[in-house]
Amino acid sequence: MAITQLSIFLENKPGQLHEVVKRLSEAGVNIRAMTIAEVRDFGILRIIVSDVEKAKAVLEDDHIITTTEVVSAIMEDKAGALYDILQALESANVNIEYMYAYTGEVTGSANVVFRVDDIEGAEAKLKEAGVEVL
Amino acid sequence: MTHYYQKDIETASREEILKIQNEKIRKQVKHVYEHVPYYRNLMDEKGVKPEDIQSVDDIKKLPFLSKADLRESYPYGLLAVPLNDCVRIHSTSGTTGKRVVAFYTQHDIDLWEDCVARAIVAAGGTEEDVVQVCYGYGLFTGGSGIHGGSHKVGCLTLPMSSGNTDRQIQFMMDLNSTIICCTPSYAAFIGESLAERGYKPDDNKLKAGIFGAEPWTEEMRQSIEKSLGIKAYDIYGLTETSGPGVAFECEAQNGMHINEDHFYAEIIDPDTGEVLPEGSKGELVFTALDKEAFPLLRYRTRDICVLTREKCSCGRTFVKMCKPMGRSDDMLIIRGVNVFPSQIETVLLNEGYTPNYQIEIGRKNNTDTLDIYVEADPSRISDKVADIQDMEAGLASAMRTMLGIGPKIHLVPPKTITRSEGKAVRVIDNRKLHD
Structure with missing residues (x-):
């Protein structure tokens, strides 16, 4: 969503x-x-x-x-978490126009906002990779 | 088929017009010399006597009158008849200093209204028409000038005056106005207001509009024509020469015929005062050939313009003036290039922007800088910086093509450029060249 x-x-x-x-x-x-x-x-x-x-x-x-x-994904507060998300978007050939992160409601995680050229593709791929999307 | 209000004179041959002008100027110079001490002194200083002026070719020997002369001689210094013979006064808004007051005899009012009547008929007006006059009435010449011309044609005249747009629209719709007369900016505003109220351009009965009293562009004409579903005609005049109707546009819509039987026009070099050959761009100068009360000879209008005598498809033989391209006193010289704010306005409208802008001129390392602040259209702004920079670059490039020099464009949010009730501050010149 x-x-x-x-x-x-x-x-x-x-x-x-x-x-x-x-x-x-x-x-x-x-x-x-x-x-x-x-x-x-x-x-x-x-x-x-x-x-x-x-x-x-x-x-x-x-x-x-x-x-x-924009797409907002929940990212764990640990090394490599962003890499995994970007990897998923890369494999869907989604272009990121810009992005930023903010602290999420769940302790130990952050929300990352992506402005992309293909929202549906990005979301589908993120879910497939096990990333929680808001 | 073309209609004329006074066909004989409007389609007279060059020889006939010259004959009329020559007779009138001889009489007029004598009248002014005898009755206006202020101008007699100017002529004496130049060593020109009334008998030196035998034809319009000799007009170039006469001294100029400028706005400064009008201020200096305020209020009665240029009056050429006893006050008893005058029937009316009009006045300028006084935005550039002291007001100018102009006097009219009944003869002067008649010839002025004839000029306006020619303009109304040239715009397709007949006694069948309902003319909605939304120029201001009062000291301003717009309202009463158009009103009088409309009466002469025999139109049903609606003396609305300016403002109260709801009432303008109600009368326009209920009383089936067919011709609207106002400033072009008010016409554009009425067009927008009609659209806001859900009217389509062909929901009204208007067929033509006669617009003047402020500069406007060809692009503005097209947008007004579209929004009101009309043909838009330009009309020109100054309080100093009488009011609207000194020149008017015909069906060809490519310049305004000057009423040459009453006004003699010259184009001069604004710096040297030298008369320029036909087709040259320069300052427009008018001589009133047969006005009685306030007969200005060689009045410098400050409007920059070109005159042409090409044959017009409407059959009128009067010389044509182009839309004033700017004023000799608001021409900017930036990096040695002449720039008129009206050119900037043209580019903005061409590129789909509103004409709300401000020009800032500065000087950096001995080179002039030109910054143009433009109100952005919300619907074209995106969330990406690059898109906005592209818009600015596109506009800068269009400006460079038109002006010959490249400005820096700054898009700003709507309604952030200061507007005043009267004239917007368009130009800020921060160059300190005279210290």
Whole structure:
């Protein structure tokens, strides 16, 4: 089951991130994972949140938001765990556009988020390799 | 079949027009010299006497009038008749400084409204039409000028004035407006508002629109035509010369015929003041040939434009002016290249962006830098940095083709470029060249 990531286009200047986080905070939306891809003039804030619709509602009037389906896999906290996951994706010939990880709810594991060109293929292959997918 | 409001003059031969112009200019120069001390002094300084002006060819001997002269002579300094003979005043918005007030006798109002009537008929207007005037009424010339022309044609006139878009749309739909007159940006806004309310372009009865009072591009014309389901015609004028109707577009939609029986046009080099040959790009200068109350001779409009005398398919013989390509005072020289903000707007519309932008010019290591901030279209933004960089690179390349120099493009979120109620701040020049 793919999960929905929100990507928010931000100008690279003071206060931009603060403002987004403030709105989410006021709306009671929990940010479960985040990463920022930045170049000189702008950045893209990518977040996984507890309530996608609510987050969109408080942000979309003043921000450019895109929603993207991403694959989230549960990875054990041990050496070689990421390698196994990437091995599975490699064998399915899935291209990873970007990825990031966050602490999962289960102690001793992390969640890894993958933006890929073939979600179904990636998920099928991960399950086949015994990786738990959110 | 082409219709004309005043066919004889609109299709007169070159010789006939010249004959009329020559007669009028002799009389006009005498009138101004005798009644406007301010201009008489300018002529005396130049050593020009009324009898030196025998034909329109001699107009080049006359001194120019500029906006600065109008400010200096405010309010009555250029008035050429007793105030008792005047019936109306109009005024500019005063965005570039002190307001200009213009005076009109009944004769002046009549000739102005005739000019507007020619424009309405050229856009296909007849007494069958319902003309919705959503230019502002008041001191601004737009509302009352178009209103008067519409009466002359015998159209049913809706004096809406500007704003209150809900009411504009209600009247347009309920009273079957067929011609709409306003600024092009308001026309575009009405188009968007109709779509938001679920109307399709052919749900209205509009067939034509006459738009002016601000610069607009060919691309904007196409988008307005599509959103309202109409033909969009340009109209040109200035408060200083009377108001809208100095020049108007015909069915050919490729330039505006100047009402040459009332206004004589020249193109000059904005730096030297020298008259340029036909087809040259330069500053547009107007001489009012038969206005009584506020007869400006050789008024420098600051609009950069080209005049052509190519035969027009509509049969009108009046010289044509192109859409003003910019203003001599907002032309930017960047790395030695002349750049007009209107060119940047054209590229943005061509590439599918909104014309909300800001230009920032700077100087680094003795070389000019050009940065253009553009509001991104949310539907085209992706979650990948590379996609956005590709969009910026694509736009920069289109700009380079049009401008001749390469800018740095910065996409910014919508609504982040400051808009003011009146004119947007488009250009920030940080070069300190005069210290």
